[in-house]
């Protein structure tokens with residue numbers, strides 16, 4: 001079950017919640033004059049359905065919010081040499097680049113080191129054209 005499993009789980013939760021409300025309501029109207037057994041039966045169903053709804057709801061919510069993290073290589077694919085040089089010139093600055101992996105990351109997402117090779121030596125923050133030419137020199 002991946003993220004798709006969340007939909008049937010939440011759908012089940014919604015159905016059970018409706019059953020819970022319906023049976024709870026039946027229990028409530030039947031509590032006037034009807035036998036105690038009927039009232040108990042309806043309320044028992046309502047509690048069961050409510051519990052089921054809670055469980056399925058939580059499972060569905062969990063599946064929905066679970067994030068599968070891609071590997072750093074997938075998140076930050078290496079650029080070709082030419083694309084890397086172009087990114088140095090054209091990416092909005094500040095931008096962080098790793099001259100070993102040939103990747104670039106917007107500086108606001110940067111953690112101070114390359115997310116792929118963890119290098120902080122080959123990892124440069126580009127603010128100015130001088131920074132950019134330094135990085136370009138490092139890869140040529």
Ligand SMILES: [Zn+2]
Nearest residue numbers: 098101114117
């Ligand atoms: Zn790197």
